[in-house]
Amino acid sequence: MENTWQYRGTEPIKIKKYLQSLGMGHRLFNDLKNGQGEFLVDHRKVRPTTKILPNQPLTIIAQPEMRDLSVKISDEPLNIIYEDANWLVIDKPAGVTSIPGPSVDNGTVLNRAVKYLIDQNSSDQRPHLITRLDRYTGGLLLIAKHHVASSMISQQVQQHQMLKEYTAFVSGKFNEKHGMINKPIARREGQPQRVIAENGQQAITEYWVEEEQADWTRLRVQLHTGRTHQIRVHLASVGHPLIGDHLYDGDTSERQHQALWATKLSFKDPFTLKQLTFSREINSLPEN
Structure with a gap:
């Protein structure tokens, strides 16, 4: 796998510092440095301690x-809505598990x-799921x-820093059209459910009321943290559990x-340095 960036800074910078500014983790840099890759500046192989000059390409x-x-x-197929050399964005059907586990070892x-x-x-034949969704949560996955x-x-x-928004259909009506739920979430020992608990992990969910009907309310929901079952736990905790x-x-x-x-996903592509945004619409409550 080969990737190239054009350094746009005004002062010389070490390769490690530059790659870290783009998002590269220490582990990958060390792997590359220790024989699992190469660094090229102006198409010439260099040591990882080399400094890059303004407008030089780093590969x-x-x-x-x-x-x-x-x-x-x-x-089984992937419903691909975007693909380039680095990414796949798919529309995951509800009912499909993200990764294999004890109960589902194939078809994920x-x-x-x-x-x-x-x-x-x-x-490269080892894909990495950057975002995951519960089995029965459908939508955009990176x-x-x-x-x-x-x-x-x-x-x-x-x-x-990734923008992740969801469409949720819940029971009941809200007094306010916009709100923030900031309640810590913890595991329930021996159970699949999560619970609100003072000793849990910080969890923040923001929501906007998009539509109200007699028997449901449609919300736009944004995650500011990423806890297991976060939306489900938070909305249930304020008296508006998800329908179904x-x-x-x-x-x-x-x-x-x-x-x-999951109906909106947006992130800065660390290879092109452009913002990539994907969305899908769900305006009415679908059947199972």
């Missing part, structure tokens, strides 16, 4: 990641992505096609799974 060449043979491959997004890269004759992309985006993920969410006391009379979709 990194990373050894490809081979397939993880413990991950099965699946012929990861199994499908591995097969897709194999079919594309990619030198996949890095190689480990360099995964490393370069990790800083945005850790610092919650059996785990958090949602109304399951008409729908058996939570009415929640």
Whole structure:
């Protein structure tokens, strides 16, 4: 895998510092430095301690990641809405698991992505899921096609700089059209549910009322943190559980799974330095 950036600064800068400013993690840089890649400045191989001058191109060449043979491959399709050399953005159907686990070991997004890269004759055959969704949450999901992309985006993920918005259908009506839920979330010992608890991890969810009907309210929801079941737990905690969410006391009379979709995803591409934004619309409550 080869990637090139044109340094636009005004002062010389060390390769490590420049790559870190783009988002590269320490682990990947050390791997490249220690024999798993090369650094080129003006198309000439250089030491990792080299300084780049203004307007010089920096190229990194990373050894490809081979397939993880413990991950099965699946012929089930990926609904790809965007692809380039580094990224896949897919529209995940509700009911499809993100990664294999004890109860589902094939047919997941990861199994499908591995097969897709194999079919594309990619030198890198170990995709990395940057965002994940609950099994019954559908919508936009970001996949890095190689480990360099995964490393370069990790800083945005850790610092919650990616914009992630959801469409949620909940029971009841809100007094306010906009609100913020700031309640810590913790695991419930031995149970799949999460709970609001003082000793939990900080969790912040923002919402806007988009539409009200007699039996449901449609919300636009933005995550400011990324805790497991965060939207589901937070909305249930304020008396508005997701319709169909059996785990958090949602109304399951008409729908058996939570009415929640990831409908907007935006991040700064660390390779092109451009903002990439993707969205889909869900304006009415779909059936299961």
